[in-house]
Amino acid sequence: GAVVSQHPSWVICKSGTSVKIECRSLDFQATTMFWYRQFPKQSLMLMATSNEGSKATYEQGVEKDKFLINHASLTLSTLTVTSAHPEDSSFYICSARTDTNYGYTFGSGTRLTVV
């Protein structure tokens, strides 16, 4: 079946540094990738939608200059958390549409801890 590989699975970084998270679709072309953030014991909140070759669309309240999204190819989308702060510590997860029947495949998630 459709697989989205997400790396790293966890990362610890210092305040002020940047972290890049990658999502790759392994056996299909992901025209659209969705990026979610999930705080402990909360739901998945959509941060942005990225389309291959175009600028990402950010949800209200999400800083586009802080969360840089690049979708340069049909199989790779990246999220870079710039100048990370402890409040950015969260579970970040990507998701891609797999077919026209509304199938969605999720990456395995990245646990980001900013110290």
Add this chain to the structure above:
Amino acid sequence: GENVEQHPSTLSVQEGDSAVIKCTYSDSASNYFPWYKQELGKRPQLIIDIRSNVGEKKDQRIAVTLNKTAKHFSLHITETQPEDSAVYFCAASKAGNEKLTFGTGTRLTIIP
């Protein structure tokens, strides 16, 4: 935009009993309603989904019902087992706007 509400936030049932989780949505144009099971630190796993052209769908012990008029849909798990313990999320999306809007989640605990 779409708003999805989910109840209850926590649910405990005896093993073997049934569990029901309910969701309501606000956008009448939404036409795809998946349910996900998420274990701690893991990705959401699709357990069942329903599209707006049907009112009910069943897969073994799991069923989903949809009432388009009332804009609500429900997850039914029968003969619950300890491995059903997890957090369950409902979601909604619509054609032309592919993003999924998730409910707030239900922590289901099956008591042996």
